[in-house]
Every structure is written in structure tokens, then in C-alpha cells.
Amino acid sequence: MNLLFVSDLDFTILYKEIAGLFKKKLDYKCDALIGGRLFYERYKNDISFRKTWYFQEICGENEKILSDMSWEKVLEEIEVYENKYGRPTLLSAALSDRTYCNLPRQDRARRVIGTYKRIESFLDENKPDFVISSGFEALPHFIFSDVCQYRKIPVFYFLCTRILNLHSSMYNQYEESSSHGINLNLEPSNESLIKAENYIEAYIKKQHKPLLEQLLPYDNYKIGFNKIYNFFRYLYRYYVTKTYANDHAYLSPIKKINFEIKNRIKRFSHKYLNYSNLPDDLENWYYFPLHVQPEYTTLIAGINAQDQIGTIISLSNSISLGEGIVVKEHPGMLGRRSKLYYKKIMALPNVRLVKPSTSTFELIRKSKGLITINGTAGMEAALIGKPVITIGNAVFNNYYNILKLKDIPRRKWAENIRSYTRGFKFNKTKLIKYVAQVFSQCNSFDFVEPQNSDAVIEKENILKIFNHINNEIKKSISDKNYGLQIIENKSYI
Structure with a gap:
């Protein structure tokens, strides 16, 4: 079984541990596409992975994609790819990325079509049996999911149920699935019914945020030693090691300072x-x-x-x-x-x-x-x-x-x-x-960016996530149609 981890930034910290378990326990071959230069350099030679690639390089993020192609030819390619991937419009791919969606129309179109072509080439050369993604919140991740779906490769992501820290499974980009996730036709166990009733009774008396949300920090505006240290580290990585210099996800230090100051002024003005x-x-x-x-x-x-x-x-x-x-x-x-x-x-x-x-x-x-x-x-x-x-x-x-x-x-x-x-x-x-169906069909673990919570990379939590993924792989092995989705455009009515 060939597994491919499409890992963005600090999710690599988690996924290299899970890949290590698959290698040790099941002798699976685990490869990784790692997003972010810092994490790629840190984990590109990790023994958990057979092969690694720098995701931004695979996608040509720092290149002018299809710049030598005429606009008339690009328009032809757009029609070909919109027909190929079953979408009335590929604008949804551009909208998946908060950076590229704001590019001028022609640049945006070239970027989208070029990224489809590059990811197709990557999958032509490397044929994974099962893909584990860290999300679909950027153009390369969104397109990677599209190409996998088109080629009948299960591309898996964790679907948070918004109840406690219970997770199901998702195989498309839209947080909904008619054939996966919660199966409302399955009767829950008596144990789950009792557990659900007790949970609802307690929740009605005292509401609480989902455990997942409690792990997310909303105090990023506080200035302390860690903030100052992180800023100087940012300067070092941008100007000295050049780790951040050619990555669109990282602003130049001057722009970052300007951005942070403006945000703090606006935040302060909210009081009035x-x-x-x-x-x-x-x-x-x-x-x-x-x-x-x-x-x-x-x-x-x-x-x-x-x-x-x-x-x-x-x-x-x-x-x-x-x-x-x-x-x-x-x-x-x-x-x-x-x-x-x-x-x-x-x-x-x-x-x-x-x-x-x-x-x-x-x-x-x-x-x-x-x-x-x-x-x-x-x-x-x-x-x-x-x-x-x-x-x-x-x-x-x-x-x-x-x-x-x-x-x-x-x-x-x-x-x-x-x-x-x-x-x-x-x-x-x-x-x-x-709620009992959620309890019966889902697994409990913490899944957020590891740098936001140490709980994510604790051994017990890693083992739970490993078991959840392994169960999904077992389903795909026993049923060759499991996890396979028809590409749908759910971005517009």
C-alpha cells in the first residue's frame, strides 16, 4: 500500500509520526508532499517517509506559470479543463486560495490551469493508493483533491462533527458527502443512545464550545516575550536563511509590521x-x-x-x-x-x-x-x-x-x-x-495545527488518529468504491 501525505506546514509534525506508525506496524510505503520551506527542510530526510517533495516547487508557486502561452490558447485550455473536471466553472479552484483569488483575471487563469497540469504530471509519475490531506484551503490542495477524485484515488480528510472532538471522514472539498460522513440509516447502539441523551441533557443546562475550538488561540494580539522572539526569528528566516523570502504565504517583514499595526489600531477602534x-x-x-x-x-x-x-x-x-x-x-x-x-x-x-x-x-x-x-x-x-x-x-x-x-x-x-x-x-x-449516530460512527481525537496545541502530538492522540486513518484504508481495500467521489461544483447554487 502506497500512502501519500499532502501536508501543509506544521501538520508535517503530526503526519511524520503517523507515517512512522504505518511503516512500523504495516510496512506501508509513505511519501510526503510538504508545504512550507521550513518544514520541508526539517523533515525531507525523515525516516518515516520514503520520498518527500517540496509542494510549492511541485506546483511552480514561485514561477510565472504558462506565461509563454497566448491568452487565446489559455481560453482553450480553460474549456478543456472545465469539461474534464466536471465543473461549470473552475473559478471555485481559484476561490479556494485567499491569495490567488485576488490576482488579475489572466494571471489567475494561468495559475489555475498550470497548477492542474503540474499536479497531473506529479500523479502520472507517482501513483499513490490512498492520499491523506491536511485540508483543501489553498489552490494546490484543492486541485490535488480534484485530480485524485478524477483518477479514482481516495483523498481523505478529517471531518469535524462540531460535537466534542468527534471526527468523521470526508472525501471531497465541501464538508458534505452523500456516501460518507454520518450514515443516517445506521441505527446507533443503546450505549450511544444513553451517552447522547446524557450529553444533550448536560449541554442544555450548560453550553460549551466544541473541544476543537477550545484549542484554537484568539489572543494573537497580545504582545509578550514570545511575540518579540518570533518577530526576530521571522527577520532571520526572511533575510538571512531566505526560508520565507520566496513564499507567498509570508509577507516581507515591513509589510508584516504594517499589517500588524493596522490590525491593532482597528482592533482598538472597535471599542468606540x-x-x-x-x-x-x-x-x-x-x-x-x-x-x-x-x-x-x-x-x-x-x-x-x-x-x-x-x-x-x-x-x-x-x-x-x-x-x-x-x-x-x-x-x-x-x-x-x-x-x-x-x-x-x-x-x-x-x-x-x-x-x-x-x-x-x-x-x-x-x-x-x-x-x-x-x-x-x-x-x-x-x-x-x-x-x-x-x-x-x-x-x-x-x-x-x-x-x-x-x-x-x-x-x-x-x-x-x-x-x-x-x-x-x-x-x-x-x-x-x-447525536447517538455521531457517537457510534465517529472517533474522538484532537486535530488542529500542532503548533496551536501540544495535545495533538501526544502519543495517545497520534495513535487515535492513526487508527482512524487505518480504518478508512481498510474500508477502501475491502470496497474499491469506498472514498471515491464524483467531482461536483457545490460552490454556487
Whole structure:
């Protein structure tokens, strides 16, 4: 069995340990595409891997791809590749990357087609049986998944259920799958039903963030010794060793300082925004949490809700005259949006922007319902029996009692929202069954960037992740169709 780890940055720290277990326990051959010069240089000769490649070099990230090809020829290639990979548009590939999506049209097109060609060539030479990815949040990763799907190679990623730290499996780029993930036709065990009921009872009494989110840091603005040390290390790696010098993911130190100063000024200015108070009749208002942006969750999994203000306008025009929408900023976005952005939200007649410090759980409990693109708050609201409306692809979309607007034209949002909320009835038995299915079919472990949490690279956690991947490989060996997906364009309605 030939395994290929497509590993971005510090995920290499985790994946080299898992590859080592596959080599030791099962004698599998493990190769790695490593993203990030620093991690490639550190792990390119690690004994866990048979072969390693520098991902940016394979994709020609630092080259002008197809620069010698005429634009007329590029247009022909676009048509060929859009037909080949079954998409009405390959713009979704460009949108997967927060850097390349902003390139001029011709440069963006050349980059996308050129990357498809390079990854095809790589897979022509190296034919893995099973691919483990660290995500699809960048152009090379997104395209790698497309090419693997086209060639019938299972490309696997961990799908977080948003319940505790339980994970399922995903074989496409959209956080949804009709044939993998949670199988709602499988009856959960009695043990899982009891466990689910106890969990829901405890959660209704006291809500909490998913364990995964608790591992993520939102204090990046604090200045201390570590920040100062990291900055000087950044200077050294950029100017002396040149590790970061030719990597688009790393700004020049001058641009980075400018970026950090601007963000801190904007973050400080948030304190003086004229935030609204919570409405007295919060039970007549929907809660809409803003999402991190630009980010994969909005650019790709968010379907056509990239413009969050435009989406809020569509929603505000789709609810009753006596209703409203409460909007709250994401903690990870403080300092990253302009005042003008918030003022546009504040100007909407039936929308209120409340302080970022407002309790999310209070808003969920007391509001009429929750509307989200695909945020974790959707699962949090479902767990306490509130109406949940989603706009994009979300892992919990298959839960029985959620209104999915992604399948509905915006002109019909109003009638569907009204019908859903008026007819909504919380069925605790069905909720227990769904959560029990999650408990029965998923595995518990921590999976975030290892540099954000030491818990990820603890031996016990590594073994759990290894077992999860190994079970998926066993399924693909016994069923040659397992993990294989037809490429779909789910980025737009």
C-alpha cells in the first residue's frame, strides 16, 4: 500500500509520526508532499517517509506559470479543463486560495490551469493508493483533491462533527458527502443512545464550545516575550536563511509590521463603535454570527454567501416586518475588518450589530433562531432545540430539523423561512438519535495545527488518529468504491 501525505506546514509534525506508525506496524510505503520551506527542510530526510517533495516547487508557486502561452490558447485550455473536471466553472479552484483569488483575471487563469497540469504530471509519475490531506484551503490542495477524485484515488480528510472532538471522514472539498460522513440509516447502539441523551441533557443546562475550538488561540494580539522572539526569528528566516523570502504565504517583514499595526489600531477602534444594545424582544430576532473571511469556509463551503453583508441584506428582506437580525463579530476577525464594513451593517433597518463580547450562548438561547453560513453555532443551536437555518455546506446539514437555504433561490427565502419557523417543533428523541449516530460512527481525537496545541502530538492522540486513518484504508481495500467521489461544483447554487 502506497500512502501519500499532502501536508501543509506544521501538520508535517503530526503526519511524520503517523507515517512512522504505518511503516512500523504495516510496512506501508509513505511519501510526503510538504508545504512550507521550513518544514520541508526539517523533515525531507525523515525516516518515516520514503520520498518527500517540496509542494510549492511541485506546483511552480514561485514561477510565472504558462506565461509563454497566448491568452487565446489559455481560453482553450480553460474549456478543456472545465469539461474534464466536471465543473461549470473552475473559478471555485481559484476561490479556494485567499491569495490567488485576488490576482488579475489572466494571471489567475494561468495559475489555475498550470497548477492542474503540474499536479497531473506529479500523479502520472507517482501513483499513490490512498492520499491523506491536511485540508483543501489553498489552490494546490484543492486541485490535488480534484485530480485524485478524477483518477479514482481516495483523498481523505478529517471531518469535524462540531460535537466534542468527534471526527468523521470526508472525501471531497465541501464538508458534505452523500456516501460518507454520518450514515443516517445506521441505527446507533443503546450505549450511544444513553451517552447522547446524557450529553444533550448536560449541554442544555450548560453550553460549551466544541473541544476543537477550545484549542484554537484568539489572543494573537497580545504582545509578550514570545511575540518579540518570533518577530526576530521571522527577520532571520526572511533575510538571512531566505526560508520565507520566496513564499507567498509570508509577507516581507515591513509589510508584516504594517499589517500588524493596522490590525491593532482597528482592533482598538472597535471599542468606540456605536454598537447596538440587545433588543428587548430578542425572541423575535434571529442571530447571525459573522464568519472569518477570507477563509475556505466562506470562499468554498459557503457557496454563494461570500459577500456576508449582501447575504445579511437578502436575509433581512426575507423575514417578517416584526422580526430582525442580530449580528455579532467573530473573535478571530477583530481588527481585520474596517469600520465602514460595520457601518454598512448598522445602516440596515432591521439589523443590529452587538458588541463582540456578547455571549454567543445567550444569543442562541434567547433569539428566535440561528442563521449561519456553516458555523459551529449552528450545531450549538441544534443541540438546545432551536431553529437553525444554514446557507452553505455544513457537516450538520443532514440533521433532520435544519432549513438549508443553499438549495433555495433567494427570491424564495422569505416563504421558506416563514414556513420553517412557524412549523418548527423540537423533537428531542430525533436529536438524541442523531447525536447517538455521531457517537457510534465517529472517533474522538484532537486535530488542529500542532503548533496551536501540544495535545495533538501526544502519543495517545497520534495513535487515535492513526487508527482512524487505518480504518478508512481498510474500508477502501475491502470496497474499491469506498472514498471515491464524483467531482461536483457545490460552490454556487
